[in-house]
Amino acid sequence: MPHPVVEFTTDKRFVRRVRELKTIEAMVRMYCRGHAHADGKALCAECDALLEYATRRLERCVFGDAKPTCANCLVHCYSAEMREQVRVVMKWAGPRMTLRHPILSLYHVLAGRRPAPVLPGAPRRAE
Numbered sequence: 001m002p003h004p005v006v007e008f009t010t011d012k013r014f015v016r017r018v019r020e021l022k023t024i025e026a027m028v029r030m031y032c033r034g035h036a037h038a039d040g041k042a043l044c045a046e047c048d049a050l051l052e053y054a055t056r057r058l059e060r061c062v063f064g065d066a067k068p069t070c071a072n073c074l075v076h077c078y079s080a081e082m083r084e085q086v087r088v089v090m091k092w093a094g095p096r097m098t099l100r101h102p103i104l105s106l107y108h109v110l111a112g113r114r115p116a117p118v119l120p121g122a123p124r125r126a127e
Helices: 012-034 045-059 080-100 102-113
Strands: none
Touching (some): 012 102, 080 102
């Protein structure tokens, strides 16, 4: 069963996070289908758990809608195990995203070029 886009979709302040949620959802679905984890449109239990985890992390991001891509973020909110699972999914699905979801792919690339915001009181990252 497809995950509903979380409650904050109707609020214009959360457009960037909603787009990130759609991107990770598309990647997880492609990965699950491509590796024949589950039949039909439903995700397997492992991929469903990963998507639920990513959704919770997006909802609770300390940067709000100024959130950078996870690769550029100073705060790694994913556990090491989940970060590795997302890395594997993105490595497999990333190249395929340009053909299946070109707009989401383009927005993700552009978002990756944006500088990461700095939390108040946090040391600045050396460039």
